Amino acid sequence: MTVQISGLRVEAEDGERRAVLLDEVTCTLSAHTTAVIGENGSGKSTLARAVGGLNRPAAGTVHVSGLDTVRQARQLRRRVGFLFANPAAQVIMPTVREDVALTLRGRGLSRGEVAERVDRALVEHELMDLADRPCLSLSSGQQQRLALCAVLVGEPDLVIADEPTSLLDARHRRAVARRLLDADGPDVLLVTHDLELARRCEEAVLIDGGRLVRQGPPADVIAAYEELLPA
Structure with a gap:
């Protein structure tokens, strides 16, 4: 899936003035897995949200496989899935099975088709033993695996x-990373402070002060990031 960003500027209200979160970001992202790195407050999450149509540009455009993220937001939502640091923010149904099935609502599938796809996804993500458990009874690691399962069952072209993995223990961090970076899975735009995880991506971009300052092989981009860090 190709993401084309041209002259992107994103602003936010800051009292009586407008704060610039991203400015003059122009790039093309076409790798299967792309890491977005940078310091806190640099604009990494703002970039990801703009690609997913959650942040409206003040200037410039973002196209995801030709879809304008503003004018064609409805079509975009069917093709892009989101996974956030806190799974409690997106695990919303009473039980595990119901939460995965929610993704397939409104897609014209029969009950049998939905049940089949949900069961297959639960098996693939090693969640079948938890299928009828209340979501609130799960650990944070189990909830994140559920959140990822619910995203992937919708067969998105791109996962943002x-x-x-920031709130997970080592076991669940590995499980989520393995699923996200699966060569046979959807394309992934990964915002992360985990530089080892970023190294496993095919491409990386560095955001600093609201601007894209480096794009290329992860090793090169990470080296550029480390040069910006204080000694």
């Missing part, structure tokens, strides 16, 4: 993941 914003710090999806």
Whole structure:
């Protein structure tokens, strides 16, 4: 899935003035897995949200496989899935099975088709033993695996993941990372502070002060990031 960003500027209200969160970002993202790195407040999450149509540009455009993220937001939502750091923000149904099935609502599938796809997804994500458990009874790691399962059951073309492993222990971090970076899975735009995880992506971009300052192989982009860090 190709993401084309041209002259992107994103602003936000800051009292009586407008704060600039991103400015003059222009790039093309076409790798299967792309890491977005940078310091806190640099604009990484703002970029991810703009690609997903959640942040409206003050100037410039963002196209995801030809879809304008503003004018064609409805079509975009069917093709893009989100995964956030806090799974409690997106795990909303009473039980695990119901939460995964929610993604397929309104897609014209029969009950049998929905049940089949949900069961298959639960097995793939090793969640079948938890299928009828209340979502609120799960650990944070189990909830994040559920959130990822619910995203992927919808078969998106692109998954935007914003710090999806930051709250997880080592076991669940590995499980989520393995699923996200699956060579046979959807394309992934991964916002992360985990530089080892970023190294496993095919491409990386560095955001600093609201601007894209480097794009290329992860090793090169990470080296450029480390040069910006204080000694």
